[in-house]
Amino acid sequence: MKVDLPKYVEASPIRDIKWVPLKFFNDSRGWLAELFRNDLIDPKFQPVMAYVSMTKPGVERGPHEHADQADYFCFIGPSTFRVYLWDARPASPTFGAKEVREVGADSPYALIVPAGVVHAYKNVGTQDGWVFNGANRLYAGWLKQDAVDEIRHEANANSPYTLD
Numbered sequence: 001m002k003v004d005l006p007k008y009v010e011a012s013p014i015r016d017i018k019w020v021p022l023k024f025f026n027d028s029r030g031w032l033a034e035l036f037r038n039d040l041i042d043p044k045f046q047p048v049m050a051y052v053s054m055t056k057p058g059v060e061r062g063p064h065e066h067a068d069q070a071d072y073f074c075f076i077g078p079s080t081f082r083v084y085l086w087d088a089r090p091a092s093p094t095f096g097a098k099e100v101r102e103v104g105a106d107s108p109y110a111l112i113v114p115a116g117v118v119h120a121y122k123n124v125g126t127q128d129g130w131v132f133n134g135a136n137r138l139y140a141g142w143l144k145q146d147a148v149d150e151i152r153h154e155a156n157a158n159s160p161y162t163l164d
Contacts, residue, residue, distance in 0.1 A: 022110055024108065057127065067116070072133065080123070086117065086119075
């Protein structure tokens with residue numbers, strides 16, 4: 001099933017990467033933001049599990065990639081993150097392309113990262129920052145009985161995937 005994406009979903013120089021601006025609805029009680037809607041993205045990227053992480057200022061996560069898993073990140077703040085993406089899929093028309101974007105408190109976005117795209121992020125702000133992720137595969141498979149689908153690049157001193 002092919003899904004036509006809404007006009008406000010932003011494409012990337014990397015094929016299959018999608019940036020979705022997140023809108024905060026504020027009132028006297030606080031705020032609300034829709035992080036995920038299943039009518040928004042292609043079913044092959046829809047989450048089957050979710051987690052939230054907190055990253056301290058100056059801390060990097062990644063770079064790594066997945067052989068089969070796609071990620072659906074939401075950068076909502078309260079800090080700013082610099083996100084790095086590299087297309088490592090040899091059959092992709094954008095193979096070798098790189099994208100860097102700052103998102104978070106002042107520019108909240110959801111981000112679809114398909115399998116084979118190396119990704120990393122760094123908290124470049126001054127506060128602890130939160131990231132929500134809805135992966136389309138279960139971490140370590142059903143009841144955590146399978147190998148973890150991660151190809152980690154951060155420990156490789158010769159990796160072409162380095163954060164600025």
